[in-house]
Amino acid sequence: MDLINRLENIPLTKFHYRLLIITGLGWMFDAMDTGLIAFVLPALAKAWNLTTAQMGLIGSIGLLGMAIGAVLAGFAADRWGRKTMFAVTLVVYSVATGLCGLAWNLESLLFFRFLVGFGLGGQLPVAVTLVSEFSPPASRGRMIVLLESFWAAGWLVAALLSYLVIPKLGWQAAFFMGALPALYVFKIWRSVPESVRYLVEQGQHEQAQQIIVQMEQIAGIESLDTVKMPEKKVKVVSKFTELFSPQFVKRTLMLWVVWFGLVFSYYGIFTWLPSLLVKQGFTIIKTFEYVLIMTIAQLPGYFSAAYLVDRLGRKSTMAIYLAMSAVSAYFFGQAASIAEVLLWGCMISFFNLGAWGIIYTYTPELYPTRIRAMGSGWAAAIGRVGGILAPLIVGSMLSQQGYFQQVFLMFTVVMLGISMVVWLAGEETKGRSLDQISSQK
Numbered sequence: 001m002d003l004i005n006r007l008e009n010i011p012l013t014k015f016h017y018r019l020l021i022i023t024g025l026g027w028m029f030d031a032m033d034t035g036l037i038a039f040v041l042p043a044l045a046k047a048w049n050l051t052t053a054q055m056g057l058i059g060s061i062g063l064l065g066m067a068i069g070a071v072l073a074g075f076a077a078d079r080w081g082r083k084t085m086f087a088v089t090l091v092v093y094s095v096a097t098g099l100c101g102l103a104w105n106l107e108s109l110l111f112f113r114f115l116v117g118f119g120l121g122g123q124l125p126v127a128v129t130l131v132s133e134f135s136p137p138a139s140r141g142r143m144i145v146l147l148e149s150f151w152a153a154g155w156l157v158a159a160l161l162s163y164l165v166i167p168k169l170g171w172q173a174a175f176f177m178g179a180l181p182a183l184y185v186f187k188i189w190r191s192v193p194e195s196v197r198y199l200v201e202q203g204q205h206e207q208a209q210q211i212i213v214q215m216e217q218i219a220g221i222e223s224l225d226t227v228k229m230p231e232k233k234v235k236v237v238s239k240f241t242e243l244f245s246p247q248f249v250k251r252t253l254m255l256w257v258v259w260f261g262l263v264f265s266y267y268g269i270f271t272w273l274p275s276l277l278v279k280q281g282f283t284i285i286k287t288f289e290y291v292l293i294m295t296i297a298q299l300p301g302y303f304s305a306a307y308l309v310d311r312l313g314r315k316s317t318m319a320i321y322l323a324m325s326a327v328s329a330y331f332f333g334q335a336a337s338i339a340e341v342l343l344w345g346c347m348i349s350f351f352n353l354g355a356w357g358i359i360y361t362y363t364p365e366l367y368p369t370r371i372r373a374m375g376s377g378w379a380a381a382i383g384r385v386g387g388i389l390a391p392l393i394v395g396s397m398l399s400q401q402g403y404f405q406q407v408f409l410m411f412t413v414v415m416l417g418i419s420m421v422v423w424l425a426g427e428e429t430k431g432r433s434l435d436q437i438s439s440q441k
Contacts, residue, residue, distance in 0.1 A: 003196065003200050003205065003208050003209060003212060004196075004197065004200060006212050006216070007134075007196050007197070007212055007215075008136065008137060008433050009221075010136065010212075010215050010216060010219050010221065011136055011219055012135075012136055012139050012143075013215070013218045013219045014218060015214070015215050015218045015219075016134060016135060016136075016139075016143065018191075019130075019131060019134055019192065019193075020131060020143060020146060020147055022187065022188065022191050022192055023086070023127050023130060023131055023147060023192065024146070024147050024149075024150035025150065025184065026086065026090055026123065026127060026181075026184065026188060027123075027124070027127055027147060027148070027150040027151060027154070028150040028151070028153045028154040028157065029090065029094065029154060029181035029184065030090075030093065030120050030123050030124065030151075030154060031150065031151040031152070031153070031154025031155050031157075031158070032154040032155070032157045032158045032161075032178060032181070033093055033094065033097045033116060033120060033154075033158075033178045033181070034062075034120055034154070034155075034158075035154060035155040035157075035158030035159065035270075036097065036158045036161070036162065036174055036175065036178050037058065037059065037062065037113065037271070038059075038158075038270060038271050038272075038273065038291075039158060039159060039161075039162030039163075039166065039174070039291075040162065040166065040171045040174055040175070041055055041058065041059070041271075043166050043170075043171045044058075044171050047171070048105075048106065050106070052395040052396075052398045053392075053395050053396070054106060055391075055395060056391040056392045056393075056394065056395025056396070057110065057391075057392070057395075058106075058109065058110065058113060059267065059271040059272070059391030059392075059395075060387070060388040060389070060391045060392050061110045061113050061114050061117065062113045062114065062116055062117035062120070063117055063121075063263075063267060063384045063385075063387035063388040063391075064114060064117060064384070064388050065113070065114040065115060065116065065117025065118035065119075065120070065121060066117040066118070066120055066121025066380075066381075066384040066387070067117075067121060067380075067381040067382075067384035067385055067387075067388065068118060068121070068381070069089065069117065069118035069119060069120065069121030069122035069123075070121040070122060070124070070125055070377040070378070070380040070381040070384060071377050071378055071381045072122065072377075073085050073089055073121070073122030073123070073125065073126050073373075073377060074122075074125050074126070074373045074374040074375070074376060074377020074378060074380075074381075075373075075374050075377070076122075077125075077126045077129065077373035077374075077377075078198075078370065078371065078372070078373045078374050081194050081195070081198055082126055082129055082130040082133075082194065082195045082198055082373065083130070083188070083189075083192050083193070083194045083195075085122065085123075085126045085373075086123060086126050086127055086130060086188060086192065087185050087188045087189055087192075088122075089119045089120075089122035089123035089126065090119070090123060090181065090182070090184065090185055090188065091119070091182050091185050092115065092118060092119030092122070093115075093116050093117075093118070093119025093120045093123065094119070094178065094179050094180070094181045094182035094184075095179060095182055096112050096113075096115035096116040096118075096119060097112075097116050097175055097178035097179050098175060098176055098178065098179025098182075099112045099115070099175075099179075100112045100113060100116065100175040100178075101171075101172040101173070101174075101175030101176040101178075101179075102172075117384075121380065121381070121384060122377075124360075124380060125363075125364075125373060125376035125377040125379075125380045126373060126377075127147070128144060128147065128148075128360045128361075128363070128364055128376060129195070129364050129372050129373045129376055130192070130195055131143055131144060131147050132144055132361075132364040132365065132372075132434070133195040133196070133197045133198070133364075133369070133372070133434070134195065134196070137431055137432060137433045137434075138310065138431055139310065140310075140361065140365070140434075141306075141309035141310040141314060141358075141361045141430065142306045142307075142309060142310050144357065144360050144361035144364075145302055145305045145306035145309055145354075145357035145358060145360075145361055146302070146303075146306050146357075147357075147360070148302060148353075148356055148357035148360045148361075149298075149299060149302035149303065149306070149357065151298070151302075151353065151356065152295060152296075152298035152299045152301075152302060152353060153299075155270075155295045155298065156292070156295050156296065159291060159292040159295050160292070161174050161177055161178075162174055163289070163292060165177065193211050194207070194211070196208045196211050196212060197369045197434070198369065199211075200369075201369045201370055239371070240374070240378070242371055243367075243371065243374075243375055243378060248366070248367065248375075250425065251366040251367075251427070252375070252378075252379075253425075254421060254422070254425040254426060255362075255363055255366065255375075255379040256378075256379055256382040256383075257418060257421050258318075258359060258418045258421055258422055259359065259363075259379045259380060259382050259383030259386070260382050260383055260385060260386040260418075261386060261414045261415065261417060261418035261421075262322070262352075262355060262356065262359060262383060262386075262415075262418060263383035263384060263386045263387040263390075264383075264386030264387060264389060264390045264411075264414055265325070265329070265352065265390070265411045265414050265415050266352060266356065266387070267386075267387035267390050267391060268387075268390030268391065268393065268394050268407070268410075268411060269329070269348065269352075269408075269411060271390075271391050272391060272394045272395075272407075273291055273294075273345075277290060277291070277341075290338075290341065290342060290345065291345075293342055293345075293346065294342070294345040294346050294348070294349045295349060296346075296349075297345075297346035297347070297349040297350045298349045298350065298353040300350060301321075301349060301350035301351060301352070301353045301354035301357075302353055302354060302357050304350075304354060305317060305321060305354035305355070305357045305358055306357065309357070309358055309361055309430075310430060310431070313428045313429075313430040314358055314361060314362045314365075314426070314428060314429055314430060315422060315423070315426040315427065315428050317354075317358055318355055318358040318359065318362065318419075318422050318426070319419045319420075319422045319423040319426075320419075321351045321352075321354045321355040321358065322351075322355050322415050322416075322418055322419035322422065323415070323416060323419040324347070324351040325348060325351040325352040325355060325415045326411075326412045326413075326414075326415035326416040326419065327347075327412075328344050328347035328348040328350075328351055328352075329344075329348055329408045329411040329412045329415060330408060330409065330412040331344045331347075332344035332345055332347075332348055332408050333404060333405045333406075333407065333408025333409055333412070334405065334408075352415075362426075362429065363375070363376045363379050363380075364376045364434075365429045365434060366427075366429070368434075369434070372434075393410075394407055397410075
């Protein structure tokens with residue numbers, strides 16, 4: 001039996017859950033550093049007398065960094081390994097977040113936020129590729145959605161930090177605390193194994209076998225003999241053009257459209273949400289409380305998606321969650337009371353973040369090992385273009401009468417559109433091995 005078949009036959013064990021938790025904490029720190037800017041913006045705008053256009057630029061510059069980071073880290077992870085890039089990107093975004101607390105003007109903050117985005121954008125496709133390549137086929141969807149659920153935990157930490165720290169110590173202190181995750185790199189380097197699929201692709205069979213034997217021992221499986229392969233370094237070069245080969249072009253275009261729309265709606269809504277509520281007349285403290293409540297609703301959204309994604313499948317679950325996100329955004333824009341704001345805000349969080357968990361499951365499944373991280377990185381990068389545009393567009397709309405309803409009507413249309421794209425162009429990958437999916441024409 002070859003190494004990949006042995007890997008596929010190992011059931012879920014504490015090895016997988018340990019990897020999920022260690023990787024998930026890195027994901028949580030990623031979300032925390034992403035979310036901090038949303039909560040810092042209202043205080044920063046007051047301190048520096050920022051215009052709405054300048055606030056939109058701060059939101060967008062980080063996403064530009066995320067787009068570039070996703071592409072470069074995807075290439076690098078296919079060349080030098082998932083573990084290495086996971087560790088490197090964590091250090092980059094953590095240190096850069098701390099530097100944001102030292103920013104002395106808008107230009108310096110924009111530079112540091114670009115570096116934050118570069119690290120953040122690079123880590124996400126690498127992390128999801130790593131966990132996806134270790135997960136058993138029948139449980140892969142649930143594992144990736146649970147990984148993505150750490151994003152909600154990160155936003156909760158950001159909301160709590162902002163609620164407790166900014167009013168007392170100022171916005172700089174929140175950024176300084178965002179630098180602490182850099183210390184977590186030592187845990188990652190000691191505890192996270194390299195992807196077996198990556199090692200096999202690189203010809204490092206002995207190292208791959210050592211990891212599989214360890215996994216089999218934990219699972220209580222007797223280790224089998226593997227056909228011996230020559231131990232040699234294989235140079236595998238990821239080619240961007242392969243994403244548009246006849247085998248992958250439909251998948252690539254579908255993913256790019258869906259990623260663009262999902263990131264556009266998410267960052268357009270959640271980067272601006274505290275500021276939008278302040279402009280609606282709520283105090284900064286009340287706004288943080290409301291957004292904290294809405295953020296908590298992300299967790300059951302993830303868990304429900306984790307339950308459904310391996311039962312209903314990726315395609316159906318994502319189309320439903322995107323459509324319900326659109327409905328929720330429409331009614332949020334029409335909300336006339338605090339109760340309605342909280343209800344529909346929680347519904348947006350529930351369905352939109354559930355859809356995020358599914359797209360992170362779906363994307364790496366549609367590419368083979370040799371281009372999996374690159375393909376995931378490019379899809380995420382195209383999504384970040386939507387994220388760059390959204391804060392700028394929302395910022396320009398704030399000067400218009402009735403802007404609140406117009407903003408959320410725009411997001412309603414976008415999310416309905418990408419729901420239809422998934423339904424019409426998506427293909428089902430539930431319960432199939434990664435090799436089966438990537439080899440299908």
